[in-house]
Amino acid sequence: MFVFGESQAQAVDSVIARFADSPGPLLPILRGVQDELGFVPPEAVARIAASLNLSRAEVHGVVSFYDYFRQHQPGRHVVRLCRAEACQAVNGEATEAHARRCLGADYHGTSADGQFTLEAAYCLGNCAAGPSMMIDDKLYGRVTPARFDQLLTQWRSRQ
């Protein structure tokens, strides 16, 4: 269970301090916070708003606008499956359906064991070797259902 305590507050404040002086600092700050905490909790929104002299509604509006920013704690790893045309052209839908079934989760959902959050991506820029998938920052090509299983087994056993 996530608790926003003293150390989380410090992490947020240090991210704010790192970017506060750069022009248009809100996106870099939100990104920094998500890198630190895995998502952008409401307590962080309040702190960011106060330090940038914005309303909480303005910061929340930015957080909710962008797919990349999460308002809830994700699983241990984030799986992004490409749904775009180039991956559809090589039967990406089969991988999609398989992934949803295996993880028992729809997009934005997390598997029951808390290991994987499933997200849709609209193009990962790997369109000549689809279907494409990203787990955290690692990109994979030609992800058939069988390769999906293989990769998930690998990632499950990662420390």
Next chain:
Amino acid sequence: MSVKVYISRDAAAVALGADETAHALQAAAQSRGQAIQIVRVGSRGMVWLEPLVEVEIAGERVGYGPVGAPDVDALLDSGLLNGAPHALRVGVVDQLPFIAKQERLTFARVGIIDPVDLDQYLEHGGYEGLRRALTLSGAEVVREVTDSGLRGRGGAAFPTGIKWKTVLDQQADQKYVVCNADEGDSGTFSDRMLMEGDPFTLIEGMTIAGTAVGATQGFIYLRAEYPHAAMALREAIGVARRLGSLGRNVLGSGKDFELEVRIGAGAYVCGEETSLLESLEGKRAEVRFRPPLPAVQGLFGKPTVINNVISLASLPVILQKGAAFYKDYGMGRSRGTLPIQLAGNIKHGGLVEKAFGVTLRELLYDFGGGSASGRPIRTVQVGGPLGAYIPESQFDVQLDYEAFTAIGALVGHGGIVAFDDTVDMAKMARYAMEFCAVESCGKCTPCRIGSIRGVEVMDRIMKDDERAANLKLLEDLCDTMQYGSLCGLGGMTPFPVMSALKHFPEDFNRDRG
């Protein structure tokens, strides 16, 4: 003497196991006492051969691919380091038809040099364009760009020089150069390959833009899905800054130019330049009304040059070799070359840089080798999710902005996604609407609500629920979206939808049981 071996560090190669191949090769060579030096380069753009291993023999690079980590031992046994025959040997890479038939200007160095080695960049003509630009006045540089005929490679095809002239003519205490690296179109990856494979070219191009129009600060707005590109760019910017080709007093010219990479947050609409500027300012990426143009009031209200990666990366060669050299390539009003991306269901997918004028058929069959599945190619979507579906009967169209407009299609960012005859075009039309609904910024009604209604109408058509009436409704809706939307997202979603309906009506009228 150690043997030089080149393996790509491009994300597409890494996604297919290039890192594992490189590690396995290093370890296997070491245990055999064979001295090798592995150089990690950009990708040649032959994605079906990745991981491609190139061995330098007598000044030529002999290729083997695709080489997985488990293949390494057998390859070394059969004499990989001498260029010996093997089932995976593809020959001297520069002589492969896929490479030899290209006209690589912007991508001349990609796959050849270590992307973040400035010395190699300089050896291959790097910074000659900027050096020449710094001897010219801003107006002369802008004229050179105008004369080259370069048009915006992001998709809008607006003449780059004219954009620059507007910024040059503005009086302001601060101007900006912004690179639109939010390459979100499905089927496109040329920006990514350039940034990963030759980031100095983009940096040099932006420095040419900045020093010409009087901007001292540049931003690269890079999409969140491209962590490899972020790494390469940041590394290259650090090197350029240390060596004085970026920062204060660029190459001793007395002009300053700083550059920063900013990472997006997964919004397709940020490819639209005004929403990108909103996002850079830290706001919701909602499209701005125009006028004012970004060239007059852009980032933080200041005059801003905003160009796509490939437009900016084409400047070094234009300034190095002159406008006439570049303009000599191409046809009609489409001058120079375009990095074309072959994607989707295609046997030989990857990147082909060619002068305008090449036909779709040449690209799909001579370069692409037909579909990956071996079935007939039924249609291609060119120019991303807002591009039209083109039927086989039009594959002889030449790649040219005006020729594509004439058939109701667009060149866009040069991505070509191939589909074989198993594709369901009604489903693709529904997807186009769904994509628009997911990615709409929400500012204008035709896009925000029209796209959702579009999905519903497509569902009814596919279920044969009052099909004829709903087909009429779909046309009306597309008309409203095309003419009533604030930007290209809502305004161009009708292109894939209506082209699918026009060329493949049988898929809309089929009973699905």
